[in-house]
Amino acid sequence: MRHIALLRGINVGGNRRVPMTSLKNTFERLGFTDVRTYIQSGNVIFEAEKPDQHAIEEALRVGFGFPVDVMLRSAGEWAALASRNPYPAQAAADGTKVHIAFLHDVPNPARLDALRARTTGEELWECLGRELYLYTPRGMGQSRLSLAPLGQPVTVRNWRTVQEIGEMLRG
Template sequence: MTTNRYAALLRGINVGGNKKVPMARLRPLVEGLGCTEVRTYLQSGNVTFAADDRDETSLARAVEAAVHAEFGFAVDVVVRDHAYLAAVMAACPFPAADLPGTQVHGTYFSEPVTAERFAGLDPAAYAPEEFRLGDRALYLYAPGGLGVSKLGAQLARPALNKGLIATSRNWNTVVKLVELTSGA
C-alpha cells in the first residue's frame, strides 16, 4: 500500500468556547487511527497526517468517531488529500497571492456542489464581495474579512448547505495546509 498525506478539517470546534478540542489531545487520537506524522495547525481544527492510501470519507468518519468517543460531542470532519488541497489552491479564481490571506477563503464541501444550489443569491447585492465554485470547494473574496462579510453569512446559511458538511478556512490556512501535506 502507498502512503498519502491528508488534512482533516474539523468544523466548528474551539469557537466561542464551544466544542473544545485541545490540539494536544487531538494528535494522539489521530495517531490511534494508524496515522503517522500527525501535526495540528492553529486551534481551529486542522490536523495533517500520513496514512496508507485510504478513502477520504472513511478517514473523516473515523476522526469523527474518535472525537466523539474522547470528547462526548459530534463534530463534522472533511478529509482531503494533498493533491486535492493543492488543486484547490492552484484553481483559485482570485489573485490570492496579491491579497491579504484574510480576504480570500476556501470552503471545503463533503460533496460536489452545483451553481443551482446558490442560484437564489444575487451577486451584485454583495459587491465588492464575490464567490466562485470549484469542485467540492467554494472560493470567497471578502475584502473586509469574513467576520463582517454579508455574502459569507449568506453562503453559510443551513438551507444552502443542506445535506453537506461545509467548513471554511482563510487563504493563509489553505496555503499552510498544502505546505503541511506536501511531505517536504
C-alpha cells in the same frame, strides 16, 4: 499518502474545546502516522493509505463528547487549490480576504442557485467541486453571506491558512 482533515466548529469562542494534543492522539489511535496539527481551529495533517471520514467523525464524537464534521482532502487535492483560485490577485494582496469553504460533497446546482440569490454587495464566490472560493473585501467577520443554502457541513479557512497548510504538506 498525506491527507488533511479540516474540523468544523471546534475551539470557537471557548466552546467545543478540543486540545490539540488530544486531537493528535485521537488520530494516532486510528492508526494514522506522522500526525501534526496546525493552529487551534482544527487542521490535522497525517499519513494514511485510505482514511475513512466517518470513522474519524465517530472517534471525535466519542472522544470529545460532541459531533464534529470533518472535511478530508488529499495532499494532491490541496496542491491544486492555488492553481484553481479564481481570485489570485486579491489573495496576493491580502490573504485574509480570500477564503475557501470546504464542503463534504459537490453541491447540487439548485443549492448554488439559492446561494447566488442571497449574494449581495461586493462579495464574490465561485464553486469548483467541493470547494467554494470566496472573496470578502471587508473580511469574513463583516460578511453577510450565509452558506446555509448549501445544505451541508462547511468549514472555512482563509488563504493564509490554506498556504501554511500547503507548506506543511510539502514539508
